[in-house]
Structure formats: C-alpha cells, structure tokens
Amino acid sequence: MINVLIWNEFIHEKQQPEVAEIYPKGIHRQIGKYLSADKNISVRYASLDMENCGITKELLEDTDVLIWWGHQAHDKVSDDIVKLCADRINGGMGFIPLHSSHHSKLFKALCGTSCNLKWRHGDRERIWCVNPFHPIAKGIPEQFELPREEMYGEPFDIPNPEEVVFMGWFSGGEVFRSGVTFRRGGGKIFYFQPGHEEYPVYHNENVLKIIANAVKWAAPEARESKNILCTNPEPLEKGLE
Amino acid sequence: MINVLIWNEFIHEKQQPEVAEIYPKGIHRQIGKYLSADKNISVRYASLDMENCGITKELLEDTDVLIWWGHQAHDKVSDDIVKLCADRINGGMGFIPLHSSHHSKLFKALCGTSCNLKWRHGDRERIWCVNPFHPIAKGIPEQFELPREEMYGEPFDIPNPEEVVFMGWFSGGEVFRSGVTFRRGGGKIFYFQPGHEEYPVYHNENVLKIIANAVKWAAPEARESKNILCTNPEPLEKGLE
Amino acid sequence: MINVLIWNEFIHEKQQPEVAEIYPKGIHRQIGKYLSADKNISVRYASLDMENCGITKELLEDTDVLIWWGHQAHDKVSDDIVKLCADRINGGMGFIPLHSSHHSKLFKALCGTSCNLKWRHGDRERIWCVNPFHPIAKGIPEQFELPREEMYGEPFDIPNPEEVVFMGWFSGGEVFRSGVTFRRGGGKIFYFQPGHEEYPVYHNENVLKIIANAVKWAAPEARESKNILCTNPEPLEKGLE
Amino acid sequence: MINVLIWNEFIHEKQQPEVAEIYPKGIHRQIGKYLSADKNISVRYASLDMENCGITKELLEDTDVLIWWGHQAHDKVSDDIVKLCADRINGGMGFIPLHSSHHSKLFKALCGTSCNLKWRHGDRERIWCVNPFHPIAKGIPEQFELPREEMYGEPFDIPNPEEVVFMGWFSGGEVFRSGVTFRRGGGKIFYFQPGHEEYPVYHNENVLKIIANAVKWAAPEARESKNILCTNPEPLEKGLE
Numbered sequence: 001m002i003n004v005l006i007w008n009e010f011i012h013e014k015q016q017p018e019v020a021e022i023y024p025k026g027i028h029r030q031i032g033k034y035l036s037a038d039k040n041i042s043v044r045y046a047s048l049d050m051e052n053c054g055i056t057k058e059l060l061e062d063t064d065v066l067i068w069w070g071h072q073a074h075d076k077v078s079d080d081i082v083k084l085c086a087d088r089i090n091g092g093m094g095f096i097p098l099h100s101s102h103h104s105k106l107f108k109a110l111c112g113t114s115c116n117l118k119w120r121h122g123d124r125e126r127i128w129c130v131n132p133f134h135p136i137a138k139g140i141p142e143q144f145e146l147p148r149e150e151m152y153g154e155p156f157d158i159p160n161p162e163e164v165v166f167m168g169w170f171s172g173g174e175v176f177r178s179g180v181t182f183r184r185g186g187g188k189i190f191y192f193q194p195g196h197e198e199y200p201v202y203h204n205e206n207v208l209k210i211i212a213n214a215v216k217w218a219a220p221e222a223r224e225s226k227n228i229l230c231t232n233p234e235p236l237e238k239g240l241e
Numbered sequence: 242m243i244n245v246l247i248w249n250e251f252i253h254e255k256q257q258p259e260v261a262e263i264y265p266k267g268i269h270r271q272i273g274k275y276l277s278a279d280k281n282i283s284v285r286y287a288s289l290d291m292e293n294c295g296i297t298k299e300l301l302e303d304t305d306v307l308i309w310w311g312h313q314a315h316d317k318v319s320d321d322i323v324k325l326c327a328d329r330i331n332g333g334m335g336f337i338p339l340h341s342s343h344h345s346k347l348f349k350a351l352c353g354t355s356c357n358l359k360w361r362h363g364d365r366e367r368i369w370c371v372n373p374f375h376p377i378a379k380g381i382p383e384q385f386e387l388p389r390e391e392m393y394g395e396p397f398d399i400p401n402p403e404e405v406v407f408m409g410w411f412s413g414g415e416v417f418r419s420g421v422t423f424r425r426g427g428g429k430i431f432y433f434q435p436g437h438e439e440y441p442v443y444h445n446e447n448v449l450k451i452i453a454n455a456v457k458w459a460a461p462e463a464r465e466s467k468n469i470l471c472t473n474p475e476p477l478e479k480g481l482e
Numbered sequence: 483m484i485n486v487l488i489w490n491e492f493i494h495e496k497q498q499p500e501v502a503e504i505y506p507k508g509i510h511r512q513i514g515k516y517l518s519a520d521k522n523i524s525v526r527y528a529s530l531d532m533e534n535c536g537i538t539k540e541l542l543e544d545t546d547v548l549i550w551w552g553h554q555a556h557d558k559v560s561d562d563i564v565k566l567c568a569d570r571i572n573g574g575m576g577f578i579p580l581h582s583s584h585h586s587k588l589f590k591a592l593c594g595t596s597c598n599l600k601w602r603h604g605d606r607e608r609i610w611c612v613n614p615f616h617p618i619a620k621g622i623p624e625q626f627e628l629p630r631e632e633m634y635g636e637p638f639d640i641p642n643p644e645e646v647v648f649m650g651w652f653s654g655g656e657v658f659r660s661g662v663t664f665r666r667g668g669g670k671i672f673y674f675q676p677g678h679e680e681y682p683v684y685h686n687e688n689v690l691k692i693i694a695n696a697v698k699w700a701a702p703e704a705r706e707s708k709n710i711l712c713t714n715p716e717p718l719e720k721g722l723e
Numbered sequence: 724m725i726n727v728l729i730w731n732e733f734i735h736e737k738q739q740p741e742v743a744e745i746y747p748k749g750i751h752r753q754i755g756k757y758l759s760a761d762k763n764i765s766v767r768y769a770s771l772d773m774e775n776c777g778i779t780k781e782l783l784e785d786t787d788v789l790i791w792w793g794h795q796a797h798d799k800v801s802d803d804i805v806k807l808c809a810d811r812i813n814g815g816m817g818f819i820p821l822h823s824s825h826h827s828k829l830f831k832a833l834c835g836t837s838c839n840l841k842w843r844h845g846d847r848e849r850i851w852c853v854n855p856f857h858p859i860a861k862g863i864p865e866q867f868e869l870p871r872e873e874m875y876g877e878p879f880d881i882p883n884p885e886e887v888v889f890m891g892w893f894s895g896g897e898v899f900r901s902g903v904t905f906r907r908g909g910g911k912i913f914y915f916q917p918g919h920e921e922y923p924v925y926h927n928e929n930v931l932k933i934i935a936n937a938v939k940w941a942a943p944e945a946r947e948s949k950n951i952l953c954t955n956p957e958p959l960e961k962g963l964e
Binding site: 327328331350351352353354355359360361364392394398400401403411412413414415423424425426477479480481482 | 568569572591592593594595596600601602605633635639641642644652653654655656664665666667718720721722723
C-alpha cells in the first residue's frame with residue numbers, strides 16, 4: 001500500500017466561484033479521487049487552513065509520497081513545516097510539487113535556486129513525452145493537448161534535472177521543461193507543470209495518469225527514513241584497515 | 242590560436258541550384274567565413290569529395306575543434322575515418338555536429354543511440370536559451386526566430402545530455418532540445434539543430450554566433466591527445482601502498 | 483517473469499584448471515544458478531563457442547536483461563552480433579556488463595569512449611555503497627570486502643554516469659567507480675566491476691545479490707522494443723497546428 | 724581581474740596553539756597568499772569575528788568567487804548572510820566550500836540535502852584525479868598523497884554532482900568523492916574535501932593549485948548578477964505568436 005498525502009493551499013476554491021465550480025471540494029480531493037481508484041494507493045489530505053498546515057512528523061513518517069499544490073500563500077507555510085517535510089523527503093519520502101508549487105518554500109529549499117520562470121494566463125499547451133521509456137510516461141501518448149493552461153516558460157531556474165520526461169509547447173511561442181525529476185537523499189522528486197486553478201486541468205485523464213505514475217515511481221521501497229544519511233553525531237573510532 | 246576543421250558533405254550545394262544560391266561556396270565556407278573574422282580562430286576545410294574525406298590523423302592532431310555537416314551520404318564516410326575522428330575527440334578535440342549530422346556515423350558512434358527524431362520540411366522555429374549563463378549562450382538573446390527551418394521534434398533518442406542550452410519551438414506544434422552538450426573522454430561535444438540546407442539558416446547572426454561560442458567552449462586547453470586515456474597496454478606492476 | 487540471458491566468453495574455465503576449479507560449469511552457470519533461485523527470473527545461457535555466439539535476434543527479443551562476461555576474446559564477437567545487441571538494448575533490454583567486459587565491443591559501442599582503466603592482479607577490494615537508497619543496493623551492507631580481486635583503478639574513461647552506486651577501495655592504494663548506471667534509448671545499463679576469473683568473486687553473496695538486484699532494476703516494463711525510437715523512415719506530412 | 728573573497732571561521736587558529744603554528748595568520752591568509760601570486764587574482768578576506776561576518780551585499784556584488792572555510796560555528800552565520808550569499812551565487816558568483824564547510828548552512832542550502840558523511844581524525848589520504856581533462860585538474864598529477872588528513876567517507880549525502888573530478892582513498896579503508904561540481908543558477912560550485920585544520924594541508928602545493936584552478940573555473944564571464952533569473956514579478960502581457 002502506498003500512502004499518499006495531498007497537500008493543497010485550498011484558497012482559490014473557497015474564494016473564487018469559477019474555481020469552485022471546477023473543483024467543488026478542492027484540487028486535492030479531485031486528484032485524490034482519481035488516485036484512490038487504485039486499490040494499492042491510500043490517500044490522505046491536508047491543507048493550509050488546518051493546524052500546522054495539517055502536517056505532523058508522525059503523519060509524514062507514515063507517508064510514502066507527498067503531493068503539493070500551492071500558489072498565493074507560500075509564505076504562510078512555516079519554516080518548521082518546510083524543514084519537517086524536507087528532512088522526511090531526504091529520508092526517502094517521494095515528493096510531487098505541482099504547477100505553481102515551483103515557488104513553494106519546500107521545492108525551492110530542495111532545489112537551492114530561485115525556481116523562477118516566465119508566465120502568462122490563458123494559453124494552450126501541448127505536452128510532449130521526450131522519454132517514452134520512463135515509468136512516469138507509462139500509457140501516456142506521444143503528445144497531448146491542454147486546451148487551456150497558464151503558460152510557464154523557459155528559462156526555468158532549477159538545478160540541472162536528472163531526467164526530463166515531458167516538455168511543453170505553448171501556443172504563444174514558449175517552451176518549458178514540464179516534467180522533470182530530481183533526487184535529494186532517498187527522496188525521488190517529480191515536478192510537473194500543468195494545473196492552473198482556473199482551468200479544468202486536473203480533469204484531464206493524461207494529467208491524472210501521469211500523477212498516478214509518478215506516485216508509483218516516487219514511492220520508496222521501505223517507508224522508514226534511513227538514519228544513515230540523517231545523523232552522524234559521532235566520529236568513527238577507528239578505521240577498517 | 243584555435244584550429245578549426247569544418248567538414249561538409251558538400252553535395253546539396255553542387256546538385257541543387259536553390260541551395261547553391263544560398264551557399265555558393267558550400268555551407269562549410271559560409272560558416273568558416275564568419276569564424277575566420279575572429280583572429281584567434283584559424284579555419285581549414287574538408288569534404289566528402291576529397292580523398293579519405295579530406296581527413297588524416299595528422300590533420301586531426303593539429304585540430305582543436307571539428308565542425309561537421311552531413312545529410313544524404315552518411316554511409317559514404319568510411320568506418321576508418323569515423324574511428325580516427327572518434328578517437329581524436331576522446332583524446333580532447335572538440336566536436337560540433339550540426340543539424341542532420343545527428344544521423345552521422347560519427348555522432349551516433351559517440352552517443353551509442355539511434356539519434357532518431359521527428360522531422361518535417363518547411364516550418365518556422367523559435368529558439369529559446371534555457372541556460373543563459375552558459376558560455377555558448379554569450380551574447381545570444383533570450384529567444385530568436387528562424388523564419389524557415391526544418392522541424393526536428395522530440396523524442397530525440399540521445400543519451401541524457403550533460404547540459405541543455407537551447408530548446409526549439411516549432412510553429413507546427415513540436416519542441417526539441419536544439420542545443421545540447423556531451424563529453425566523451427576529453428572531448429567536449431555540442432550538438433546544434435539549426436541548419437537545413439534549403440533555407441539561409443547559416444546566414445543568421447545568432448546561429449553563427451552560437452557556433453563561434455561553441456568553438457571557444459569546445460577547444461581543449463592543450464592540443465595534444467592525452468594518452469593516459471587512450472592506451473593501457475600493460476598492467477601496473479605493483480601498488481602504491 | 484524476467485527473462486535473463488547470461489553470455490560468457492567461457493574460455494578461461496576450459497583452459498585454466500585453477501579457474502575450472504572455481505567455476506566448473508563456467509562463470510555464467512554460477513551466476514545463473516543464483517539468479518534461478520528467484521522464481522520470477524528465468525535464465526538462459528550463451529557463449530562464444532556457440533554458433534554466432536549463441537545470439538539471435540529472436541532470442542534477444544525474448545530477453546529482458548542481458549548479462550555479459552568477456553575478457554580475452556572481445557574481438558571474436560562479430561560486429562553484427564554487437565549491433566544486434568546494441569539495437570535491442572536501445573529498444574528496452576537491460577544490460578549488465580561485468581568486470582573485464584568494460585572492454586567488450588558492446589559496452590564500448592554504447593559508451594562511445596575507450597573505457598580504459600588501470601589494472602593489477604592480486605589485490606584486495608572493499609566495496610562501498612555510496613547510494614544506499616538505490617534499488618540495486620537493496621539489502622547490501624554499507625561496505626563489504628573481497629579478499630582477493632583484481633585492481634581496477636581510476637581514471638576510468640567512461641561517459642559521466644547517471645548514477646554512481648558503488649565505489650571500490652583497493653589495498654594497493656587505488657579507487658574506482660565500481661557500480662555505475664547509464665541509459666541508452668530504453669535500455670538501462672549497470673556496469674559492475676567485481677569478477678576476476680581467478681578468484682571466487684561470484685561465490686560472494688553480496689556480489690550475487692547486487693547482480694540479482696540489477697536484473698530487477700534493469701528489466702523493462704514491457705519486453706517489446708519500442709519502434710518509435712528505432713525507425714523514422716518517413717518525414718511527418720503535416721504539423722499538429 | 725578575478726575578485727576572490729575568502730571567508731574563514733577563524734576560531735581554531737586563535738584558540739588552538741597547534742593550529743596557530745600551522746596557520747599563524749589564519750587559513751584564509753594562507754590560501755590567499757598563494758592565490759595572490761597570480762596577478763589576475765585579487766583577494767579580500769572576511770571572517771566570523773567581523774560585523775555581519777564581514778559580508779555585505781555590495782562586497783558580494785564586487786566578488787567573482789567566494790571561498791568558504793567553516794567548522795565549529797556554522798550556526799553563528801545568520802540566515803540573512805546565508806541568503807545574501809546564496810542569492811549572489813545563483814546570480815553568477817562562483818563558490819568553493821572547503822573541507823568541513825560541507826556542513827555550512829550555505830552549502831546545505833544550495834544542496835537541499837544533509838551533506839552528512841563519515842569522519843575520523845588522523846588518517847592518510849591519496850587523492851586521485853578521475854577527470855584529467857577538467858580545467859580544475861590542470862597541472863595536477865594523476866594522484867598525490869596527503870600524509871595526514873581527516874578521513875571523510877562515503878556515503879556523502881549530496882545531490883548527484885554534475886562532475887566528479889577527484890576521489891579520495893584513505894588508509895583506514897574509506898573512499899570519498901573529494902572534488903565535485905554543481906551549478907545553481909549562474910553560480911558554479913566546487914566542493915573540495917581536503918583541509919583539516921590540525922594538519923598543514925593548505926601548505927600542499929597540489930591542494931593550493933587545485934583551489935587556484937577552481938577559482939579560474941568558477942569565475943563568471945561577467946560580474947553582474949543576471950536579473951532574468953532573480954526576479955519575475957509580473958506576468959508577460961502577451962505571447963510572441
């Protein structure tokens with residue numbers, strides 16, 4: 001069983017009727033509904049309006065993969081919560097930041113860069129799979145279209161990713177590395193660009209399937225954080241030789 | 242002084258009047274004319290119609306960077322010539338395969354993959370710089386347009402490149418990793434996609450400047466091949482300890 | 483079921499009594515015996531003394547992972563066989579070259595480099611796991627010792643690997659990237675250094691477990707070669723836009 | 724002219740007579756003396772005992788490469804100073820963290836990992852160059868010995884480095900990726916392991932030459948931070964198409 005925790009800022013859906021119409025229960029519930037159809041995936045939810053963002057050390061230790069959607073309130077997530085999550089990712093938990101979470105404190109802390117990019121509302125995107133053998137691309141066509149999506153454009157200020165799985169073409173003339181992987185400690189990370197809140201992007205079958213594939217790819221073999229990488233308080237007494 | 246050898250298949254220019262009009266002396270001479278304006282660059286030429294493709298071991302040993310343009314006669318380049326070049330690249334010579342040279346024997350031998358891609362004539366390309374700090378991007382704008390260019394589209398079957406410097410957007414809906422770097426032994430490699438023979442791509446100032454930047458980037462510190470990596474005929478007699 | 487094909491040069495075992503004593507049925511049979519204990523792995527064998535090295539296109543198409551051990555007769559493997567295997571690896575088959583197979587035609591063709599290294603008989607090695615979260619390291623201790631092993635030392639002239647999983651320490655004073663991964667097309671590649679024929683290295687439980695882990699890691703999701711990357715005979719007729 | 728700023732914690736040298744004997748004016752002055760012999764390098768110094776660690780935004784903006792040595796007082800460097808430095812590195816400044824600076828706030832912030840490792844005093848190290856073509860290895864022998872050095876051992880919890888230039892062999896049986904490169908934004912980073920304060924490591928000619936090479940390698944083409952990657956406060960008004 002893969003334990004997934006979907007964290008959503010959950011503000012747009014409560015403040016903007018047009019967003020609420022697309023995601024009446026929130027973006028997290030929409031994604032979670034799809035994932036839950038897989039009997040090997042168990043989904044829990046957390047959001048900004050909960051105490052401490054709904055995140056505790058115990059919860060994270062029982063989580064295999066953390067999905068994150070944030071946008072307008074990145075700063076409302078405390079540094080302590082960010083550190084809890086970053087440490088747990090280094091210990092082995094998978095991490096899937098979506099769309100505007102490129103500017104979340106957590107993703108930036110793991111990247112060490114600004115994660116800046118170009119952006120513009122109201123575009124159309126075609127997503128190309130550039131690595132058709134990657135597990136995250138399983139069952140995904142060579143390319144598919146998002147009739148309405150916010151443009152995210154290069155240069156995207158991230159560290160050189162380990163793999164580029166998807167690239168985006170925008171009708172306005174831009175390109176983007178839309179699906180990229182990183183590893184930090186034991187944690188596998190997949191940043192995935194689609195998902196502006198005003199368009200029904202998380203109703204797209206391919207987008208949902210990619211997220212589900214990424215969950216399986218990012219889930220660690222064992223749930224326990226490996227302490228070997230997390231603490232080294234004492235020096236070694238003597239050498240092996 | 243950087244010694245550059247520009248190799249050109251040099252067939253289209255002699256067989257197709259419309260290509261001859263764009264490149265009356267050949268693609269190699271057009272690129273070489275631009276490079277020669279830099280007094281630190283010395284250019285020599287070779288082509289398929291010369292004996293042994295105009296390539297000798299001695300010439301390569303006196304070359305810092307090899308630029309390559311081939312298209313319809315890749316198979317006419319002998320395996321011996323390919324091996325001579327590949328060995329010299331491993332020994333430290335820079336290598337800049339252009340456009341349809343993605344399917345040259347030499348580039349494929351260095352990649353170990355098919356280097357296949359999608360293609361279609363008569364498109365329009367916008368080239369984005371995704372790594373504005375890279376030396377190859379020096380003085381290049383954020384993006385520039387090629388009003389007529391052959392479409393090369395993903396998936397591009399190359400090994401995961403060390404760096405992606407440029408990405409291409411095509412009006413027909415495709416994307417491409419248009420400028421990518423690799424290293425083989427001591428040889429720095431920059432594959433650059435623009436350059437269909439029927440369009441005046443190598444008259445574009447940005448395209449030429451990128452090639453010139455790549456020459457400086459790929460040139461080795463010293464011209465000699467390092468034998469440490471080229472031969473190890475005998476085992477070590479005894480250990481250091 | 484993972485179909486594994488173990489190819490062995492199988493000369494030392496027939497010519498040198500001291501090697502035959504360690505591997506009476508050959509290195510391939512020793513490794514295969516261990517792998518076969520896993521009921522999800524099915525093993526077949528091939529060797530240099532068989533017609534066409536015991537390798538056919540049909541056999542490769544029914545193979546998920548190819549393990550390779552060669553040493554003194556690399557040149558006896560024909561270029562045609564090398565091309566068959568390299569194409570199939572690009573199409574998705576996993577590949578695990580062992581020890582002196584660093585100089586096999588096949589591994590060199592996939593690398594595009596000389597794959598040269600330093601070497602010396604009669605050393606002792608300590609293998610460190612530098613990426614304890616990697617699937618190939620599952621169940622492997624932080625370090626283990628090979629009381630007798632041939633020294634392989636840096637610089638190792640390979641392309642920058644995607645991952646370094648193991649590093650070797652030698653009593654004579656050398657170091658080596660002993661377990662490294664690459665990808666070519668859909669094929670996952672794991673080069674693993676241990677295995678000099680004169681020492682009982684493939685009787686070591688950790689060495690065997692690492693090879694078994696690598697088989698599971700390198701096995702493709704589906705056995706069919708993906709033609710999308712293997713052929714592009716015709717241009718696209720028209721764009722998507 | 725390359726402007727180098729060498730930051731040193733500068734505590735051991737004032738508190739421990741045996742360290743003061745090796746570095747009477749501090750580790751920073753010892754390294755700076757060597758670098759200053761190159762007339763193209765200009766050196767400035769800063770240390771923990773200065774106001775705000777001796778670091779200001781203006782000083783960083785006039786710096787090409789920052790060298791850092793810290794050990795027992797990482798936490799005394801304020802988060803504000805760390806952010807100033809990290810932002811400037813992303814803007815293009817080179818960064819060379821030395822030895823125990825693996826645990827500096829600044830290096831950890833750029834890595835996004837724990838940067839943990841094994842350690843033990845009083846060992847002997849042999850440093851191997853695994854990438855003899857790299858500019859940082861220019862003029863460095865294949866291997867050299869540090870008769871006394873603190874052991875730093877794998878696993879080293881860093882993101883997969885872009886390049887491994889040096890690897891360390893320790894007499895006690897450990898191995899280490901001793902010289903590794905990263906890039907964050909425009910900033911080139913070289914972590915270099917040697918330099919325990921109790922041993923005269925920074926009197927070793929090869930160690931000093933490697934640091935000097937790294938300074939030249941890490942220095943940006945232009946000193947100005949590129950704002951394109953540092954701010955994107957406004958969306959784009961309209962697309963290019």
